[in-house]
Amino acid sequence: MERTLAKIFEMLFSKVGELFLSKVMDQTADDAHNNVKNIKDFEVSLKTLQKKLKSLSARACDVEEEIRNAERSGRKKRKREVEEWLEQVKFIEEEVTELGSQVESQGFVTRLMDGGRAAKLTDEVDTLVEQSRNFGELVLDVSGNTGEILLANGMVGQAFHDNLERVLELLESGRVSSVGVYGMGGVGKTTLVKHINNRLVQQSHRRVFWLTVSREFSVTSLQDKIARLLGVELVDEDNEGERAARVHSVLSRMKNSVLILDDVWEYIDMLRVGCLISVECCRLIITTRSLKVCRQIRCQEVILVEKLGKDEAWKLFNETLGNEIALGSQVEEIAKSVAKLCDGLPLGIISVAGSMRGEASVHTWKNALSELKECVVRQEGMGEDEVFKVLKYSFDQLNRGNQSQNNEYNTLQLCLLYCSLYPEDYQILKEDLVRKFISEGLMDQRKSRRGQIHQGHSILEKLVNVCLLESVVFEEYVKMHDLVRGMALMIGEGRYMVRAGNYSLVEIPDEEEWTNGLEKVSLMMSGIKRIGDGISPDCPNLSTLVLCGSLLNTVTGSFFSKMQHLSTLDLCETDVTTLPDSICDLKFLKNLFLEFCSKLENVPYLGNMKALRELNLSYTAIEEVPRGLEELFNLKFLSLDVRTLKMLPRGLLLKLGNLQHLKLPFHNLVPIEEIENFKKLEEFSGGVESVSDFNRFVTSRVHDTCYRIGVGYSYTARYRFFELYNNELILCGVSLKDEKVSGEGVLYLTMIRCKGLSTCFVDDFPRLGDPTSLKRVNIESCGGIERILSSDHQDLLLPQISTLEDIVLVELEDLKGFVIAPVAPVKIVFSSLKRLAIYKCSKVGKLGLPVSSFPNLEYIEIEVCGEELQEIFEDDGRGSVTLPKLKKLILHELPGLKRVCKATMICNSIETIEIVQCPRLMKKLPLHLDVCPPPTLRVILAAQEWWELLEWDNPNLPQLLHPFLQLF
Numbered sequence: 001m002e003r004t005l006a007k008i009f010e011m012l013f014s015k016v017g018e019l020f021l022s023k024v025m026d027q028t029a030d031d032a033h034n035n036v037k038n039i040k041d042f043e044v045s046l047k048t049l050q051k052k053l054k055s056l057s058a059r060a061c062d063v064e065e066e067i068r069n070a071e072r073s074g075r076k077k078r079k080r081e082v083e084e085w086l087e088q089v090k091f092i093e094e095e096v097t098e099l100g101s102q103v104e105s106q107g108f109v110t111r112l113m114d115g116g117r118a119a120k121l122t123d124e125v126d127t128l129v130e131q132s133r134n135f136g137e138l139v140l141d142v143s144g145n146t147g148e149i150l151l152a153n154g155m156v157g158q159a160f161h162d163n164l165e166r167v168l169e170l171l172e173s174g175r176v177s178s179v180g181v182y183g184m185g186g187v188g189k190t191t192l193v194k195h196i197n198n199r200l201v202q203q204s205h206r207r208v209f210w211l212t213v214s215r216e217f218s219v220t221s222l223q224d225k226i227a228r229l230l231g232v233e234l235v236d237e238d239n240e241g242e243r244a245a246r247v248h249s250v251l252s253r254m255k256n257s258v259l260i261l262d263d264v265w266e267y268i269d270m271l272r273v274g275c276l277i278s279v280e281c282c283r284l285i286i287t288t289r290s291l292k293v294c295r296q297i298r299c300q301e302v303i304l305v306e307k308l309g310k311d312e313a314w315k316l317f318n319e320t321l322g323n324e325i326a327l328g329s330q331v332e333e334i335a336k337s338v339a340k341l342c343d344g345l346p347l348g349i350i351s352v353a354g355s356m357r358g359e360a361s362v363h364t365w366k367n368a369l370s371e372l373k374e375c376v377v378r379q380e381g382m383g384e385d386e387v388f389k390v391l392k393y394s395f396d397q398l399n400r401g402n403q404s405q406n407n408e409y410n411t412l413q414l415c416l417l418y419c420s421l422y423p424e425d426y427q428i429l430k431e432d433l434v435r436k437f438i439s440e441g442l443m444d445q446r447k448s449r450r451g452q453i454h455q456g457h458s459i460l461e462k463l464v465n466v467c468l469l470e471s472v473v474f475e476e477y478v479k480m481h482d483l484v485r486g487m488a489l490m491i492g493e494g495r496y497m498v499r500a501g502n503y504s505l506v507e508i509p510d511e512e513e514w515t516n517g518l519e520k521v522s523l524m525m526s527g528i529k530r531i532g533d534g535i536s537p538d539c540p541n542l543s544t545l546v547l548c549g550s551l552l553n554t555v556t557g558s559f560f561s562k563m564q565h566l567s568t569l570d571l572c573e574t575d576v577t578t579l580p581d582s583i584c585d586l587k588f589l590k591n592l593f594l595e596f597c598s599k600l601e602n603v604p605y606l607g608n609m610k611a612l613r614e615l616n617l618s619y620t621a622i623e624e625v626p627r628g629l630e631e632l633f634n635l636k637f638l639s640l641d642v643r644t645l646k647m648l649p650r651g652l653l654l655k656l657g658n659l660q661h662l663k664l665p666f667h668n669l670v671p672i673e674e675i676e677n678f679k680k681l682e683e684f685s686g687g688v689e690s691v692s693d694f695n696r697f698v699t700s701r702v703h704d705t706c707y708r709i710g711v712g713y714s715y716t717a718r719y720r721f722f723e724l725y726n727n728e729l730i731l732c733g734v735s736l737k738d739e740k741v742s743g744e745g746v747l748y749l750t751m752i753r754c755k756g757l758s759t760c761f762v763d764d765f766p767r768l769g770d771p772t773s774l775k776r777v778n779i780e781s782c783g784g785i786e787r788i789l790s791s792d793h794q795d796l797l798l799p800q801i802s803t804l805e806d807i808v809l810v811e812l813e814d815l816k817g818f819v820i821a822p823v824a825p826v827k828i829v830f831s832s833l834k835r836l837a838i839y840k841c842s843k844v845g846k847l848g849l850p851v852s853s854f855p856n857l858e859y860i861e862i863e864v865c866g867e868e869l870q871e872i873f874e875d876d877g878r879g880s881v882t883l884p885k886l887k888k889l890i891l892h893e894l895p896g897l898k899r900v901c902k903a904t905m906i907c908n909s910i911e912t913i914e915i916v917q918c919p920r921l922m923k924k925l926p927l928h929l930d931v932c933p934p935p936t937l938r939v940i941l942a943a944q945e946w947w948e949l950l951e952w953d954n955p956n957l958p959q960l961l962h963p964f965l966q967l968f
Helices: 002-071 080-106 108-113 115-132 158-173 189-203 219-230 240-251 291-296 310-321 329-341 346-355 362-378 387-397 411-419 430-439 449-465 482-491 581-585 672-676 691-700 761-768 944-948 957-964
Strands: 076-078 139-141 178-182 207-212 257-264 282-288 301-304 470-472 477-479 496-498 520-522 544-546 568-570 591-593 614-616 637-639 661-663 683-688 706-711 728-732 748-752 776-780 806-810 835-839 859-863 880-882 888-892 904-906 912-916 939-942 965-967
Touching: 002 080, 002 115, 080 115, 158 178, 158 189, 158 301, 178 189, 178 291, 189 207, 189 257, 189 282, 207 219, 219 240, 282 291, 291 301, 310 329, 310 346, 329 346, 329 362, 346 387, 362 387, 387 482, 411 430, 411 449, 411 482, 430 449, 430 477, 449 477, 672 683, 672 691, 683 691, 691 706, 939 944, 939 957, 944 965, 957 965
Parallel strands: 178 282, 178 301, 207 257, 257 282, 496 520, 520 544, 544 568, 568 591, 591 614, 614 637, 637 661, 661 683, 683 706, 706 728, 728 748, 748 776, 776 806, 806 835, 835 859, 859 888, 880 904, 888 912, 912 939, 939 965
Antiparallel strands: 076 139, 470 477
């Protein structure tokens, strides 16, 4: 019986086991089938995601380029919604890159676990694409409603003042709609009208639009320029009439406006442009060298600007000389004779006097007088513009005491001539121009690269000092007066062909114009789209060809076939998608510039271009390092910051030992041993894996290398606030709990999503190497930080804080305050601070900032913080305090803010006030203005409801501030 039961149980368990095993096998097969399906679904999702992301990235690239072009003028700034959108695109790109890397490294498991992540990212990409369709304008007008204050030379002579007052009186009379200001070149027309512009901007309710027309213009280009000033988008309009209607529609709504057209050379049909000139709507002021042009445009009043009289000319000459060295009586008489030879032309007087600054020797002045007399006689046939005579003299004076490079012109002269390759009235960034000087071989080849950069800036300073270049836009740019440029092109005639800035030029110049003697050709910013087959200019001596900023999308191979000695080819910011293989046959090519060719996906084999010294491929669309790059042993400059680049081949950099400048994408982390290999490296930008790698880089530097280094894989490109190579360190996703950074020499520090930090940021400074040279701190999304300083910090512990010029705090969820119970030493600590910015810190409450401790503060930007932030500056017992340098006060979305400061804040240098969505802010303008309106004021941006409820001590203030007001 027992055996029978045992057998039954054995059979039963066997059957159950078989059934269980069968079920398990079936389930395993089902799971395997499902897993295979999941993997396939994931791979499809990932491919879909990558395809959509590529389209989104291309759109972001276009947006960046459009914004960058608009911001060049200095009159536009990007919208915040657009800036945030670009940041989100960068973040999504990082997320997708990280997901792809995880799949490659972890394989099967990740594919199963992250299937939903790919779909989620795809939805986010779709959302961003949809957002981009609703932007409208990408940029805003920086200058506000009334126009821009323009830098201008001083007014000399009674006639100048009389003309100024006459034009203003005509405009105020309400009877004149158009005024023509005419006179010979260099006589001061533009200076006069700049002063008119500034008076209108400062003292009237008019909107003033300034536009330089120049010799090369078309109705379409003029419409585009006016549209940009008005904030109108014409990119979708091709028909001239429709474009004119669009311009007119906007301009007609801007009552009481003034349009100033400077440097008009020929008749302009204002109706074709879209500008209906009238007393009620838009009045017109033009400057021209021709009375005939004034009459053709039907100016109701014309004003002749005449030369300066003898006494006025001497006054201007003497003022330009300056009083650094007192002139003896004999020298002064000679100087008066020199001034007389300038024939009362202000531009000539300024340029000649500039060239004689600091000279006190009688012999030098006698020689100058003799040479100027000879020049005036010799150049008598130069043309109707007499100012050319003295400008040529000033150019010749550059050779005084300077060694020539080629027995004809010296370095100063060659650099000035190079500036003529840019379009008329173009504002040239000094940093870019100096790098072009280096590429062209104009700097001392014996110097290091940094030494050449210093030499280049020194040369620009000299050219500005002698008044042959003009420093503009915060002295970061230079420009040539059109007459100086004309003189330079005249000197380069036969060797230079320049059609720069002429978008109406849609075809490459005929081969007959490409003469054998040509050395430099500039078709910069032209309308040429295609260089087709059969065009082969015979230019054996051509060394420099500049096509940057043109609309070029296609270049055929034959074009370069007879340019055997081409040394520099600049195709930056064009629409080229591929390069012809014939480029690789340019055996003497030293510089190939392709930066911001955002559609360029393929580059031919480069290995044969052994002479290449500089290669710039940054911000192109290539996905792989060009073939043959490792064979370019003579490269000194390599810029390869390409966000689409998939991989940087290991060992590539080891073969390029002569590099002085290296710029790489941050997402391709560089093995530190390859960077340590460079003995000549002076400028480096790129990403490394760890803090220890950064420390190795800093300690291994043979030269004083300037760097911009990102540590951590997820570095985001949005933090490109500064010029490169300012010793900037970006820590992203790094844990600093057990790390110490070699921070000595770091000027700019950015920390994003870092862990292991103290509750008080300054407590971490010992771990950051006590960077005593620190200028900027940017902290974003670093949890745990509750404050920046505490009352425990004494002056001896904070020497590094005293150098800070810029503090930016973004999305610090635990930040409660800036300074807790500030003590006396804090007043010294922030003496250098220029900018304080706090964004999206929801818990921040008591900032604890003593207003009197920030004498150099220029910008206050606080946006999107919580209810607890009620006051920005602490009252330190004074009835009033002064922020003498404050330019910008920006307060956005601060629901709890009651006041900026209990004390009265006097800010007479203020340029911009933006107060938006601060509902509890007291019904008083937060700043006291001694002079109203301040001469620096540009714009007040405010919510209409808040502005209308403001209480005023002086009832006239609203009317005085109205011209600067933009209401939501």
